[in-house]
Amino acid sequence: MPEGPEIRRSADTLQSILAGRKALGVRFAFSRLRSHQARLEGRRIRAVEPRGKAMLIHFAGDLSIYSHNQLYGEWRVFPGAPPETHLQERILIRTGAGTAVLYSASEIEVRPTGELDFLPYLAKLGPDLLGADIDAATVLARLREPRYARRALASLLLDQGFLAGPGNYLRSEILFAARLHPDLRPGDLDAARLRVLATRTLRITRRAYRTAGITNDPRLAARLRQAGAGFEEYRHAVFERAQLPCYACGTPIRRIERGRALFHCPQCQARPPAS
DNA sequence: TACATATGATCAT
DNA sequence: TGATCCTATGTAA
Numbered sequence: 001m002p003e004g005p006e007i008r009r010s011a012d013t014l015q016s017i018l019a020g021r022k023a024l025g026v027r028f029a030f031s032r033l034r035s036h037q038a039r040l041e042g043r044r045i046r047a048v049e050p051r052g053k054a055m056l057i058h059f060a061g062d063l064s065i066y067s068h069n070q071l072y073g074e075w076r077v078f079p080g081a082p083p084e085t086h087l088q089e090r091i092l093i094r095t096g097a098g099t100a101v102l103y104s105a106s107e108i109e110v111r112p113t114g115e116l117d118f119l120p121y122l123a124k125l126g127p128d129l130l131g132a133d134i135d136a137a138t139v140l141a142r143l144r145e146p147r148y149a150r151r152a153l154a155s156l157l158l159d160q161g162f163l164a165g166p167g168n169y170l171r172s173e174i175l176f177a178a179r180l181h182p183d184l185r186p187g188d189l190d191a192a193r194l195r196v197l198a199t200r201t202l203r204i205t206r207r208a209y210r211t212a213g214i215t216n217d218p219r220l221a222a223r224l225r226q227a228g229a230g231f232e233e234y235r236h237a238v239f240e241r242a243q244l245p246c247y248a249c250g251t252p253i254r255r256i257e258r259g260r261a262l263f264h265c266p267q268c269q270a271r272p273p274a275s
Numbered sequence: 276t277a278c279a280t281a282t283g284a285t286c287a288t
Numbered sequence: 289t290g291a292t293c294c295t296a297t298g299t300a301a
Contacts (some may be wrong), residue, residue, distance in 0.1 A: 001282035053283075070283045072295040088295075106294050107284090121284080160284085167282050213282085239282090259289080260283090 002069045004053055004165025005209035008130050010075045011050040017077055017098040018045045018057065025094035028108070036110045039063065045095070052125045052164030057093070062113040067091065068121060073105025121160075129165040129205040139163065139198040149187035153180060153197075154258035165205055172239040172263040173215040174204045181269045182262050215239070220247055238263040 002010070026040040044060040055075070057065040067073070073090075076082070078099045082092070091102040102108075109119060117123055127134050127142060142148070142163060148156060156162045157171040166174065175182055177200040178193075186194065208215050214235045216224075224234035232240075237247055241263060242255035251267035 003282050006282070068283080070294060071281055072283090072297095086296095104295050158283090169282050260281095 001071055002053060002073070003167030003170055003208070004050075004128070004130055004205060005170075005213065007053050007055060007069070008050045008209055009212060011048045011055060013077050014055075014057070014075060014100050015048040018093060018095055018100060019047055021045055021095035021097055023059065023093055023095060025092065027089075027092040029088065029090045030108065033108065033110055036063070040065075040110075045093075050128075050130070051122060052128055052160050053167070054121060054125075056116065058113055064111055064113045064116055065091065066107075066109040066111060066116060066119055066122070067102055067105055068107035069105050070107060073107075074103050076101050076103065124161045125164040126160065126162050127164065129163055129202060130209055131164075134202070136195070136198045136202055139201055140194060143186045143194050143198055150185050152183050152185055152258070154182035154262055156186070157201075158259065163201070166201075168260050168262075169213075169236065169239045170205055170208060170215070173208075173236055174201050175262075175264060175269060176238045177204050177215075179268050179270075181271050182256070182258055182264055183271070216247070238265060 022044050023041055026037050028034055028037055040059055040063060043063070046058040046060055049056040049058065053068060055067045055069070059065075069075075074087075078101070080099065082089070082099055082101050085103070087103040089101055089103060090105050090108060093100045111119065127138050129139070148162060151159075153175060154171065157166050157174060158168065178197045180189075180193070180197060189197065204215050207218075211218070214221050216234055216237050221234045238253050241253045243252050245251065246253055246265040246268060249265065249267045251265055253263055254266050256262050256264070
């Protein structure tokens, strides 16, 4: 179940066995893509590029594979032949260094590299929170755009057109890190709070990438781990922690519905003023 | 077998 | 906002 950080880590792994190598074998499960197999085999793989939650694999000769894992897709890498599994194989790419297999995903396209931006999902993506060129000023500028001023943060943080990468666990964790109620809108926030939100949005997303999903404060996570807590107990501050005491103030974490499940601390994340 | 749920996204209303 | 699609998994019946 992948958000931006998980996809980027997956891309790193793919990169290590695919990039710069010749594709010795390419297999697509969908018949509509079969004609591309022979076309891609023998070509060198130029790069693996994560964009938001999408994965792009660029081949020499300007052909690229686009895939999106949705909730259930998963890339796996094997040194040799993939083992037996009940999972549905969707893409297989073999190089001299190993075999990469995409399981279960159903969103797969092959396009000339220059035409990727015409794919609707890629066309609408906002700045990638894990992109090389992004910084807090970029996120802040995004937050200040008039078209987003009256959208609830709970909605904005899932909108890949606003910022690419965050998903449902990052939404809750970012809002907690910024100490903001999910129903607040950018237009409700003063300059100082907007800056805090921008920096926390970046920080928590980058942390999730670096730590393979631990969004909690690193020192708190280490303390909890030493005290015998399991991964599920220390990795998040609020996500999936309904009823449990807030690590900051002890108030029970609340689960609310904002399109999907959202977790927050009713004490640390003050309600918006009525209006 | 059936149903609910999931770190996602689109479309209809 | 709600319905729907995609696939896998866990629990209930």
